Amino acid sequence: MYTEKVLDHFSHPRNMGEVQGANGVGMVGNAKCGDIMQMFIKVNDDGIIEDVGFKTFGCGAAIATSSMATEMIKGKSVDEALALSNAAVVEALEGLPPQKIHCSVLAEEAVRAAVEDYQKNKTGAGA
Amino acid sequence: MRNVYLDNAATTALAPAVLEQMLPYLTEVYGNPSSVHAYGRRAKQGIDLAREQVAAALGCETGEVIFTGCGTESDNTALLGVAERYKSKGRHIITTNVEHHAVLHTCAYLEKQGYEVTYLPVDAEGLITPEQVRSAIRSDTILVSVMFANNEVGTIMPIPEIAAVCHEKDVLFHTDAVQAVGHVPVRVREMGIDLLSLSAHKFHGPKGVGALYCRKGLRLPPHSMGGAQEQGRRAGTENTAGIVGLGAAIELACSHIEQNSAKMIELRDRLMRGIETIPEVKLNGHPTKRLPNNVNYSIKYIEGESILLMLDLNGVAASSGSACTSGSLDPSHVLLAMGLPHEIAHGSVRLTLSDDTTQEDIDYTLDVLRATADRLRNMSPIYPGK
Structure with missing residues (x-):
């Protein structure tokens, strides 16, 4: 049911774990539904995501979409990260079963939550 | 493997x-x-x-x-x-x-x-x-x-x-x-x-x-x-x-029902004792009034489908009551009926033996399951740590 790419990201997740010095952290989902994603980003002064990490409680697709999302935003600007769509994550994974599309939505939301947290921190620090 | x-x-x-x-x-x-x-x-x-x-x-x-x-x-x-x-x-x-x-x-x-x-x-x-x-x-x-x-x-x-x-x-x-x-x-x-x-x-x-x-x-x-x-x-x-x-x-x-069930109960109990050595697991079902070939545990802080995938990547075929294996959003009606909270029901794994199962199979499965629990817990944002 899963593509090779999904299984590869599941068994060899990229950027797994917390990021030292992260300045944006987002967590989405809930345990009741069986999926929680936590996303850590470290954004430099130029607004570039220098480092990214994730932690996920969830199924194979949840872990694979988290992993893929981190790869897709690493080295990108926060605006580019905000533009990441779940469809792009699904495409990069060469497809997901229909009942797993919600995992990719969660990955998109986790990235957005981390960026929003970064922006909030930045505004707070600047004020 | x-x-x-x-x-x-x-x-x-x-x-x-x-x-x-x-x-x-x-x-x-x-x-x-x-x-x-x-x-x-x-x-x-x-x-x-x-x-x-x-x-x-x-x-x-x-x-x-x-x-x-x-x-x-x-x-x-x-x-x-x-x-x-x-x-x-x-x-x-x-x-x-x-x-x-x-x-x-x-x-x-x-x-x-x-x-x-x-x-x-x-x-x-x-x-x-x-x-x-x-x-x-x-x-x-x-x-x-x-x-x-x-x-x-x-x-x-x-x-x-x-x-x-x-x-x-x-x-x-x-x-x-x-x-x-x-x-x-x-x-x-x-x-x-x-x-x-x-x-x-x-x-x-x-x-x-x-x-x-x-x-x-x-x-x-x-x-x-x-x-x-x-x-x-x-x-x-x-x-x-x-x-x-x-x-x-x-x-x-x-x-062969008597000999078979005696042999399976021995292996089942070996598997159960082994799983009990993993911290924070919960037996699902009755401890003694249970089928000779059935083992079902929830491994807290991790999700059933990812447990199954990781077991499968290591050659072990099992099953889970997790929502993600059923195609619905709710975990197993059986686990919920027994009063398990959703998050613990999501982390269930069922291992069912046959008379072909050997002690080596059980010991290998335990090694894989321990490593799987460690790896997935390490990835889990809700795992409070060791």
């Missing part, structure tokens, strides 16, 4: 001895069992022998055995048949909230047809009591259907005691014994069972064939209409090879 199949509650491997007995019926014995000529008579003999084997295993008469297409069909036939035949007596049915969907979805259908269904709630270990049944029976109750053993958590229900209550109240008793037959002794007469469903592929027989025990004197409407097969109770040309395989498999399983 070792390959270990621990999903025997889903299905079992066809026993080579069973296959051997089936093969002639897939080749030279191709006659229609209803035909008068020698080709037909030979096929009919195979079915007759299988019916004797099933009757011997269950402790009933051959005329009480109806061959069906699967356990689900047996369940459907029993419930829909009783509902139809006894609707003038009443339209109330009692079952439990942990039945297989073959029973639950049939009950839901009957509710839409104007029947009333009481779903008895199980306790935290998956049991209902005969007293619950007694107090639920009403004057318009026509059927009680309680599974013999649960397919997910392996809890064995107090079947003879429940059947006794039903008889005292003059209510028919059906049991879905798909997971029990061939694994624990099932004797319909001694246990007071009126209707019983079984399926061949759960005890090393072929897929696509089951049976319904229907007590003598109980005439239900036929499952299908047409020819006179199965004494007019299930029209359609018989799956001769499948039926022969069911007969051979039930005889094989029931002839």
